[in-house]
Amino acid sequence: MIIATDYTIKMLGNRYYVLNHEIPTCPQCGASLKTFDYKKRKITLDSGEIRNYSLRRLQCPLCDSIYLEIPDFMKPNHDSMP
Numbered sequence: 361m362i363i364a365t366d367y368t369i370k371m372l373g374n375r376y377y378v379l380n381h382e383i384p385t386c387p388q389c390g391a392s393l394k395t396f397d398y399k400k401r402k403i404t405l406d407s408g409e410i411r412n413y414s415l416r417r418l419q420c421p422l423c424d425s426i427y428l429e430i431p432d433f434m435k436p437n438h439d440s441m442p
Contacts, residue, residue: 361427361428361429361430361436362384362387362393362418362427362428362429362430363429363430363431363432364378364380364382364384364429364430364431364432365382365432366380366381366382367379367380367381367431368381369431374412375400375412375413375414376411376412376413376414377413377414378413378415378416378429378430378431380416380429384418384427384429386420386422386423386425386427387425387427388420388423388425389420389422389423389425391420391421391422391423392421393418393419393420393427394418394419394420394421395416395417395418395419396416396417396418396419396426397416397417398414398415398416398417399414399415399416399417399428400412400413400414400415401413401414401415401430401434401437403434413434415428415429415430416428416429417429
């Protein structure tokens, strides 16, 4: 998982995108990560409003590791982890 700390949030249609101002690097080998695809995530605000986010999944061109990039205000979703 890559946690973005310097970003802008942009709404396109009915979905929010996190635009990272930094180029993330692979924690395994240090190479610059490339966008692989996007994963949907729903967030419920304290007000009850539901926001749909598209989070980038990043892939390392050297070691092929894949990471999810989340903004620092989101909690990691560990529901799918053993």
